[in-house]
Amino acid sequence: MAKLMIFFLHAGTHVIPIAASSVAAFIALSLVVAATLYLSLKSRYNEEINKKVEMFLKAYGTSKPTRYTFPEVKKIARRFKDKLGQGGFGSVYKGELPNGVPVAVKMLESSTGEGEEFINEVATIGLIHHANIVRLLGFCSEGMRRALIYEFMPNESLEKYIFTHVCNISRQPLAPNKMLDIALATARGMEYMHQGCNQRILHFDIKPHNILLDYNFNPKISDFGLAKLCARDQSIVTLTAARGTMGYIAPELYSQNFGGVSYKSDVYSFGMLVLEMVSGRRNSDPSVENQDEVYLPEWIYEKVINGQEWELTLEMTAEDKEKMRQLTIVALWCIQWNPKNRPSMTKVVNMLTGRLQNLHIPPKPFVSSDNRPMPQNTTNT
Structure with missing residues (x-):
């Protein structure tokens, strides 16, 4: 083993450990230099992000939603004392506007991307207003402090009403007629995003957690941090990853062998959401779950083919069973692996408002369990 040779200089009765003190000084100096370099690069990086965000806001103009200062946001959020939840892009707090309107304030974490989640939210839902899309009432951008202020949704997310047994919440499961209402309203919100705006909005994160419920249990699509804008006539979009x-991502986002990425990718996510609603089960991730478990769409498809009834705890009338079957068949069409075989959200709305007799059972919407695409390089929220 190599030994550290330390030389001592005798000065009278004093012995000075020259080598040891030199090494310590060198390490200390290196740490100071590294820290200074890191802070300098971080400062420059933050400046670039701020410049990018401010350029966007300048082009965005002064129209609503309202821009607030950070002290104003702090006051609106009541000094961030009432935390509602934590998401992939930051924490959400309950607050109140000066006029008394209750709001949800999302404080974006400084480490999330290059301001893209902030820009995405303001650019997509900042200028649109639809009954089934959560409304952005204001925002703040001061240095690296960024906040988004939304209308308050008192009944939280759809997730808590689907997976009551998983979330340990004593809530009555959603009745079939309420499931149909929520699925239809969500579909109308997505139809507006895909067809009703000047630019098509692709959400890329449709899931129960991002469907919020208002005072009357009307659903509203939220969290546009991963959204992408494209021309309404643009059929295919390009993504770097x-x-x-996971569990809601369409196959084509993993591999181009399944087709191009488009608004049909949102349709797939919607289908998975509806399958979870009707089954009360989570869509398991094939990469991490027990491989012996049955893939949820496969389990449901077999029930539909065999005409089996749903194993739900609540008693259902013949009309309820028909609504459940209608929801299920529509969902199975939405999760077809070939994007071309999936319906548009306009077609989905028509299927949900039509009669069950006019719905045909789709082809098997998946390949075998062993050949499903494996997740990689995903951005989770």
Whole structure:
């Protein structure tokens, strides 16, 4: 083993450990230099992000939603004392506007991307207003402090009403007629995003957690941090990596062998959401779950083919069973692996408002369990 040779200089009765003190000084100096360099690069990086955001806001103009200062946001959020939840892009707090309107304030974390989640939210939902899309009432951008102020949704997310047994929440499961209402309203919100705006909005993270419920349990689509704008006549978009939440991501986002990425990718996510609603089960991630478990769409498809009834705890009338079957067949069409075989959200709305007799059972919407695409390079929220 190599030994550290330390030389001592005798000065009278004093012995000075020259080598040891020199090494310590060198290490200390290196740490100071490294820290200074890191802070300098971080400062320059933050300046670039701020410049990018401010350029966007300048082009965005002064129209609503309202821009607030950070002290104003702090006051609106009541000094961030009432935390509602934590998401991939930051923490959400309950607050109140000066006029008394209750709001949800999302404080974006400084480490999330290059300001893209902030820009995405303001650019997509800042200028649109639809009954089934959460409304952005204001925002703040001061240095690296960024906040988004939304209308308050008192009944939280759809997730808590689907997976009551998983979330340990004593809530009555959603009745079939309420499931149909929520699915239809969500579909109308997505139809507006895809067809009703000047630019098509691709959400890329449709899931129960991002469907919020208002005072009357009307659903509103939220969290546009991963959204992408494109021309309404643009059929295919280019992404550098898959984005979304595993279990809801369409196959084409993993591999181009399944087709091009488009608004049909949102349709797939919607289908998975509806399958979870009707089954009360999570869409398991094939990369991490027990491989012996049955893939949820496969389990549901077999039930539909065999005409089996749903194993739900609540008693259902013949009309309820028909609504459940209608929801299920529509969802199975939405999760077809070939994007071309999936319906548009306009077609989905028509299927949900039509009669069950006019719905045909789709082809098997998946390949075998062993050949499903494996998740990689995903951006989770």
